[in-house]
Amino acid sequence: MYTPLPARLRPETLDDMLGQKHLLGSGKPLRNIIESGNIPNMIFYGCAGIGKTTLAQIIAKQTDKTLYKLNATTANTDNIKEVIQQIGALGNDKGIILYLDEMQYFTKKQQQILLEFIENGSITLIASTSENPYFYIYGAIISRCTVFEFRPLEKSDLEIAVQRGFAAMEEQNITLTVEEGVVSHIASTCGGDVRKALNTVEVLCSRKAGQKAVNVTLEAAKEVSKKSSMRYDRDGDSHYDILSALQKSIRGSDPDGAVHYLARLVLAEDLPSICRRLLVIAAEDIGLAYPQAISVVKSCVDAALQLGFPEARIPLAEATLLLATAPKSNSAICAVDEAMERIKSAGAGDIPSHLKDSHYGGAEKLDHGTGYKYPHAYPSHYVKQQYLPDHLKGDRYYAYGENKTEQAAKKYWDLIKGEEK
Numbered sequence: 001m002y003t004p005l006p007a008r009l010r011p012e013t014l015d016d017m018l019g020q021k022h023l024l025g026s027g028k029p030l031r032n033i034i035e036s037g038n039i040p041n042m043i044f045y046g047c048a049g050i051g052k053t054t055l056a057q058i059i060a061k062q063t064d065k066t067l068y069k070l071n072a073t074t075a076n077t078d079n080i081k082e083v084i085q086q087i088g089a090l091g092n093d094k095g096i097i098l099y100l101d102e103m104q105y106f107t108k109k110q111q112q113i114l115l116e117f118i119e120n121g122s123i124t125l126i127a128s129t130s131e132n133p134y135f136y137i138y139g140a141i142i143s144r145c146t147v148f149e150f151r152p153l154e155k156s157d158l159e160i161a162v163q164r165g166f167a168a169m170e171e172q173n174i175t176l177t178v179e180e181g182v183v184s185h186i187a188s189t190c191g192g193d194v195r196k197a198l199n200t201v202e203v204l205c206s207r208k209a210g211q212k213a214v215n216v217t218l219e220a221a222k223e224v225s226k227k228s229s230m231r232y233d234r235d236g237d238s239h240y241d242i243l244s245a246l247q248k249s250i251r252g253s254d255p256d257g258a259v260h261y262l263a264r265l266v267l268a269e270d271l272p273s274i275c276r277r278l279l280v281i282a283a284e285d286i287g288l289a290y291p292q293a294i295s296v297v298k299s300c301v302d303a304a305l306q307l308g309f310p311e312a313r314i315p316l317a318e319a320t321l322l323l324a325t326a327p328k329s330n331s332a333i334c335a336v337d338e339a340m341e342r343i344k345s346a347g348a349g350d351i352p353s354h355l356k357d358s359h360y361g362g363a364e365k366l367d368h369g370t371g372y373k374y375p376h377a378y379p380s381h382y383v384k385q386q387y388l389p390d391h392l393k394g395d396r397y398y399a400y401g402e403n404k405t406e407q408a409a410k411k412y413w414d415l416i417k418g419e420e421k
Helices: 029-036 052-063 077-084 108-113 115-119 155-170 182-189 194-204 218-224 237-251 255-267 271-289 293-307 313-325 331-346 404-418
Strands: 042-045 066-071 096-101 123-129 146-149 175-178 213-216
Touching: 029 052, 042 052, 052 066, 052 096, 052 123, 066 077, 077 108, 108 115, 115 123, 155 175, 155 182, 155 194, 182 194, 182 218, 194 218, 237 255, 237 271, 237 313, 255 271, 255 313, 271 293, 271 313, 271 331, 271 404, 293 313
Parallel strands: 042 123, 042 146, 066 096, 096 123, 175 213
Antiparallel strands: none
């Protein structure tokens, strides 16, 4: 029976595991838990191919517990009940570990079935998810579990895995010649996914029937690993993480970081998300420090949408670099958020009568519009009057930003309003 290379090379001990040093290094929390033998309910959170399933198997083996594995994409309520029925059965006297892969696909009801049994210790739950558990897993399950975040493997760890892969393939009566740079290239372009790296090795070592020698070239490695270095799922965490990193790089005025994350999104060809986020950034982070930025970005976005990829990357890069190097102000978003919070806490209140609409018959009888002062009828087109509801009178939401544009506006209005009699 054919066994894929990643399965053949699956580590069997903690010391064989690659990566996750922040969890499994000497003295680190998860390693201490495993070595103690007292295994709590846990959730392993992280992308595919970085050791979550492997570690669950190692834990079961090391603690001598019976391991049951279910995948939430195919399992149903009956499968869960079958595991529950094994509690106390012959051979399970040292306990049961239920490894539930991709738990985010279970419904709330399916997750609730497990509550009683993981709380009383009849079953030790190790769940894995590639999505943020705090968004996708039922709160009652989260509260009974310890969440550990797994990270993509570093290049140095992946190079070890790739070398192991080529060594294992040579054991299959193949004479391999691996060009210089192949190992490094695979390790760099598999997105931190050891399974993907080993699958690449296996593909590169494929041969015709009867062929005994294989020359693995760098060119072939590049062809096989095209676009594999980036994790991207438009409905998943990686989507929002990249967009977040793009915005934070622009906000931090780092043009190199900004264009890096733009490049990731361009390679994923996610044009709508790029356009929307750039427009948000122009308003949220550049704001009144350079009010024309949103007009320029809108023009770039329109051009990108009309051009489509690959040419769309050019106006998108222009917009990204403009925003990254522009002066910054968040005074607009701070002002509107402050006003919204005040309304939530204190209520909206009645609009002052003199500000209400008076363009209809009977408005005067309701005292609507009475006493309104028309600013254009006054010097400098300004006159002091109350605009906020009575109970919010005196509130201040907008604070001028410390930038040239807003400070010029402040200076102007300080002068005008200072002339009030």
